[in-house]
Amino acid sequence: MIDKLDIRNYFKTEEPNLLEDLGKLVSIKSRSVEREQCKDALEFFLKRAADMGFETRMGRYRDVGTVTMGEGPETIGILVHVDVVPEGNVENWNTDPFKLVLKDGHLFGRGIVDDKGPAMASLYAMKYLKDRQIPLTKRIMLIVGTREEIVWEDMDHFKEEFELPDYGFSPDGAFPIFNRENGYMDVELIFTEPSLKGDEDIGGGSATNSIPAKAHAKVNGEYLEYVGKNAHSSVPEMGLNAIALMCEDLAKKTDWGFAGFMAEYFPEKAYNSNLKFRMSDGSLKKDEETVMVPTIIRQEGQKITVSINVRNDFKLPAKSILDTLEDKRAEGKYDIHPIEILDSIWVDEDLPWIRRMKDVLQDNGLPGECRFAPGCTYAKSIPNTVCFGPVFEGDYDCAHMDNEGQSLEHYILSAELYTQYLAGEMV
8 A cells, every 4th residue: 555645745845855965966067069068977876875784786888877775576667867968048938947946835946847957856755765664575777867968878788788678768758758759860861062162151059969059150251140949859949940041041042052951941840841751551641740850050160960850640650850950951052860760669558567557546536547658768779668757747748948947836746746657566
């Protein structure tokens, strides 16, 4: 029997400690591309877990680690990450992005929902089991990565060194339960522009999975800046793509081929692109369920590299996307460089452990059901893994956006739900 009242009282008592630890983690500027800071965040997290009495282990590449407890025939995996996307335009933040701020009942800071907040909440869920001396019939493994926002080399390293869990969840999306995810792809289009002198200073974006809030270019000696709005690239409609705005403008002002191509096929608000693909049923058409947007642009001499982030629908194989881009090569005058390709996932919602996850949600007055996620989480990296929280239905999902945050009430409730689920798995 899960003692929900005891769990709630536990987190009322532990809330100051939880927020203190979360504040220290948020203060580490562990942007994904800054590897030393990501290592610092991982080391802090593992040390804090060790201080609580957990067994911890750092991978040999120092980009992934684990916190474990218990023994048993099965291992429950919890997949989290302590790297974050860049903060974007700091002027758009109402608080310091790298300082945990509690204001009007809400927590603010980069990583509050993606994914430092859920990582610390999961650690404290395990701490409850330890402090209450709950008999453990299964092993729990908290897997802490540092490259989730870029190429998942950390998960490759994890699978080289560690034993895989039997099932589990990644608290890196929303409630209720997301057992299906689109495919994922990052691909670079490398354009050659012979007319460029190399001093045009064309650039924009800083993360392949974020809608860029800024882009810039120098045209005939005039420095142009384009201002958009950050958003997670899986929901581009929540942002404003500065790269798309720039390319549309440059297509009118210059004869640069990359600008014309991008303006035609990847304009702002064409979140699915204007390309047509060969679907799994053989038809050739636009796919309204696939998201395909530019997220980074950079110039190196006469080379313009544009990163395209793709969330492809189940019906659209990755090969079809690459084939379409190949068909457009002569028109666009670019080379294609695939960076990362991840298949879509589906986990059977009738599995006993997912049914128990549904029960926890229903017992708390929440929908106990499985849904489809347009985003991409570590759940893709390990079999039998689903996305479970932390954003609640009706909340403003501000991952990758300015003023990332969550209500304190819902943050603590997410920690309670993770605790209830883990405790229930020990029965």
